[in-house]
Amino acid sequence: MSDQFVLETRGLVKEFKGFVAVDDVNLKVQRGHIHALIGPNGAGKTTVFNLLTKFLPPTRGTILFNGKDITSLKSAAIARRGVVRSFQISAVFPHMTALENIRVALQSFEGNSFQFWKSGHSLNKLNERCMELLDSVGLTEFANTTTVELAYGRKRALELATTLAMEPELLLLDEPTQGMGGEDVERVVELVRKAAEGRTVLMVEHNLGVVSKLCDRITVLAQGSVLTEGEYKEVSEDPRVREVYMGSANTTQEAVE
Amino acid sequence: MDHPVNQTDIQQAMLDQQKSDQRRKHILNLVLLALLLIAPAVIYPVFLMKILCFALFAVAFNLLLGFTGLLSFGHAAFLATGSYTTGYLLSNYSGLTTEMGIIVGTAAATVLGVLFALVAIRRQGIYFAMITLALAQLVYFMFVQAPFTGGEDGMHGVPRGHLFGFIDLENNLAMYYFVLAVFLGGYLLVQRVVGSPFGQVLKAIKQNEPRAVSLGYNVNQYKVLAFVMSAGLAGLAGSVKTVVFQLASLNDAHWHMSGEVILMTLLGGTGTLLGPVVGATFVVNLEYQLSQGPLGDWVDPILGAIFVLTVIAFRSGIVGEIQKFVRKNMG
Amino acid sequence: DISDDTVKIGYLADMSGTYRDLAGPNGLKALEMAIADFGGKVNGAKIEVVSADDRNNPDSSSSTVRRWLENENVDLVAGMVASSVTIAVTKLLEENDGLGIVSGSAASSITNEHCTPNHIHYVYDTYPLANGTAKAVVQEGGKEWFILTADYAFGHALEGDVTRVVEENGGKVIKTARHPFPTSDFSSYILQAQSSGADVVALANAGSDTTNAITTAGEFGLTQSGQTLAALLLFLTDVHALGVNSAQGIQLTTGWYWNMNEEARKWADRFMDETGVRPTMVHAGIYSSTMQYLNAVKATGSDDTQTVRKQMMDTPINDMFATNGRIREDGRMVHDMYLAEVKTPEESENEWDLYKIVRTIPGDEAYRPLSESKCSLVSKN
Amino acid sequence: MSMILGVPVAVLFGQLLLGIINGAFYALLSLGLAVIFGLLKIINFAHGAMYMLGAMVTVIMFDAMGINYWVALVLAPLVVGCFGVLLEYFLLRRIAGQDHIYSLLLTFGVALMIQGILTNIFGVSGLRYSMPEIFQGGFKLDFMFLPYYRAWVIFMALLVCFGTWFMIEKTKLGSYLRAGTEDAQLMQGFGINVPLLISLTYGFGVMIAAFAGVLAAPIYSVTPVMGSNLLIVVFAVVVIGGMGSIAGAIITGLLMGVIEGFTKVFYPEFSSAVIFLVMVVVLLIRPSGLFGKEA
């Protein structure tokens, strides 16, 4: 079973001072899938991400990654195991160039990060790969631009590239297309698709067009617990999902195009 | 969207930039080195040594503030620990060569740095500053109470001794070149560290800590290492200072000293390598000039006014502003 | 002969910190008055003054003094207040064979374990402070003592000296409390003193610590409940700050008081014209010691340290500052000290009319006898 | 008489009371500091100087114009408050939004200037200020003599503390203040005159410090440096209470007064450092202070 599922949660619960944000969630993410987590605002999606990456400690429950219990690991250790997230609110290193942003991510695999005696030139060999990643999100020309100066949408693209640089086994994306216009969304979809080759993606996304195009499996979260799970078609036809989340089919259909 | 610029061009441009930066840095370093080598011919060596000691202290401090984003308000503790340890050893064990005294003093400060770091590192921002201050106050209390420090009177008459057992440091020039060597060692170390892969991670942590965590960095380990290095170098500054002045006093441990190094660093320019050096030179010199002259009793108000002016008009510090100016007028 | 035809005096004191008022900028005035009175020249050589703020920092002070000695041919270093500064400077003087006259410091160790052949301690030290005040108070019947001590070298020294004097005179120290330096709230200590049942509450501290403690003692009615308050080190400026209302009746020992005799008063008037305030014993001491120094240079025609020091030791001092003064081989200037009592508001005629002299303590009785000295310069026979 | 560790219980009662009184000063000072830090994110290193100014102005007004204590109690804080507003308007405003550390440097510079200038005018020995007649004497309690003035201090301090807490935590104005510190520009975009609000807040914060200074004038020696050593202790109090927590600053102030008071009995040498020990321990256990909101 551990072969089939990369990630599994058992009875995951998170309470905030009496308020239950995540309520007994049993999630199974199949290897190689792009798995979407959707649900109304405040359903607990981001909180689930926070629990998975230990930005918040779970109140109860266990998290299994490749069959191993990672509930007690720290954030950084989880990232090193291959579970990497992007943030809902853009997270970059503002006073580094786009290229340096990505290089910091690549560097964490080099095993030289404690080498305070080495010259910075030793990092130049990573530049090639940085440029590839930047190119994949269309930021080539901004490689030497300081990140603060990038528009919001580009910051998000950069963040995605940085996350990909981590070569994660399981990629957690929190609303990757948020704040992006049509063409950029397209590109991100492509990017995620490309990135998903050979790895597993768990994403939160409100753009149903993206979800329907990309995702193999969808879990709907509402008020902290799992409402239903299945393929896009099943889920989108579920009246409960329509009621709490999707609303009238109209908007959705248009978005899908 | 099309990409008007070619990937390799961009990379090349970046490498060129790096190279020319490097070259400029080398030239600057050489000019400064030359100045420092001939300085004692013109300027009173003990005074120069004082500047170098404080410059080293500020450089050490800036490794934390400028390059890791941690504001320590307790760095006096390390300066004083280096200072007292070396002072005690050299006064009481006459067989000890000077450099051994300094090494042990530095080591003591480093160990103290580890202790501080372990306690403080989990705290952030102003809490970090305050917990380091609190720890430093406790260290201060210890130094006040401990019999070997001479309390308020201080520790006096520390012999300068012989470097490696044969170079007589009573000679001011010999002493000067030794201090210069130590200073350069510290400075170059920090320069290296900042540019190293480790330095990149520090920079990342400074700018966005949660993001660094999510990229798999155990940020506390990096911070601890940076902190300990900074503490060790501050201790080194203290040790050398004791040898130069042949005394150690509570002033080194007082929170004013922790404040002073912040001021030096900010005045010179945080996050620049040369900034703390310039800042230390400026402050030490200014205090000296003012305390000598007819404005003797106006030192504090004048210093105060300079701080105010700096913050209002030259926020990036002396070196920072110069860099800005150069960048603006050359590119 | 006089090196480079100038006699150069470096004045080093706290110009801006805690000890500013007792020496500070006005001390420099006193020094300059002395030079002016001497005529600005000695044996044709001109007299120059340099000054520096010690910032109560031995590092800064020693680099300043080093430069004075090594580069600027300063012949005499005067002033010197904080003991850490004084000890650092005297070590340097010894190394460079310069001469120093310490006027501000209180620590008796300066001419005891820290004595050097290169300095003179001129105005007062902790030994006579304890000796004068404590002895008088014990003899008046204050047998049981509570000592409130500033927790640093000076306080400890004073506490030690007081304890000895009290015990020698048949009294007893029943409790001591050491407070951090500086402290602003003394109510806790005053309460402890009150509940200790001691006859005498002695303050072995200085400056604002002392004035704060005295104010608080007044507020809590310490003296009303029958206890005696003894302040061991009070400068005129402290008493002036307290005012006679709070300070009345306090006994203290001083090396000099501006209104103690005609000569002193005349000089103090001139000083007041210059500065607007009455001089402390330190100010007077600076004037007097500078005069003595210049006289010695004149007499010997030299500014060589040992020659001048010897001449100074050989000349008894009788001037506006001291009667029966002489400099001993350990560098201590021994002169008569005075037990004074702060006047009552009724007695006090103006804001500076603060003391009445109760008793003169002969120098030999006041200061630590050479037989007890730990100074290496004192020949032991 | 029963004893605890060799100290009579009655004496300990007295110490407890004195500790609270002393704590009332800490509470007032840390309150002002917490208001300024919590709301403006300014590390006000001039706070000690403002406290000192409160006391100095009281004395100077009395000496020069014969203005009595009661008037000074209102007037001196107002004068200092206005000074604070000017300071904010001409200096601090220019560094709004910059790193904390700049405000630290700036206010430290200002403190040095104020202290240095006053030292040159008035010296460091202190100025005289006599207790108003009405406070002469005190209550004879079983365990101690409590001067009337100390009782007055604690009463006034608590009154001001409570009033301030109420205003900030419970009123609309308070919520403007709390929000304005996070995103002043947006607040202004909502139609609130944020620059004015900030000036007034800073003025108010230093006014509380000056008020403490007036309270201190009759009992402590009034000198230009009287505030400089208090400063870091008060900072410690604010941190222990939890930066930005108004209630935290008040309660911790009182608590630290008491702890320090007992230390003065059992280990007096340590009394100046005990607060820092408490701080280390508290921050190890509760990272954001006793009453701080968790980050």
Place this chain on the structure above:
Amino acid sequence: MSQGSDKEYEQLRVSGLHAFYGESHILHGIDMVVHRGELVTLLGRNGAGRSTTLKAIMNMVGRRTGSIMINGNETMTCQPHHIARLGVGYCPEHRGIFSALNVQENLTLPPVVRSGGMSLEEIYSMFPNLYERRFSQGTKLSGGEQQMLAMARILRTGANMLLLDEITEGLAPVIVEKLGEVLVKLKNKGLTIVLVEQNFHFAAPLADRHYVMEHGQIVEEISADELEAKQSVLDSYLGV
């Protein structure tokens, strides 16, 4: 306040607006007019300068030149709080929820600048999530909840011109739908709305007119009825 559909009244006139962040010149001469009761969108790619335009109207950018008339008043020299008092409600791109305040305090924070705003009850019934979490700290809300809060709080103030920056971002489709209804309602009440939107499908049916921006300039103005005819032009600008 002259009522409703006074479509001739110029609520906002921007002419020759340039804006700068420090050294960088972001807006290059924007001209636009919005009439009372109109809903106008600003469309464009990421980085085109739409948010900057709204901020410039609020005087929240580094430096600006040109002219901005609101309600007939020239506002180039006004401080932001004066601009708000002219009846402008601004909902920023990054929400600007205050962490020091709880949800309800956040909601009641902006002072009422005109009569006719929504009451707290109306708002809570429109956004039940907010009611449920009204005593939690503002920033502890989920991303979407924060967005609702940011929108809701300016509805209370009675502002008659709303500048809304990407309000549907990160919201569940049901809520987006609901927001659409709210905007229609507001429009019917006679409010003037400038909407910066990525989600064209959301904006299209609501808007009277669209301005298309590129590189800090307005490159096209399209009214609702021309939309179909100009669809291809629009697509090319937006890269859909």
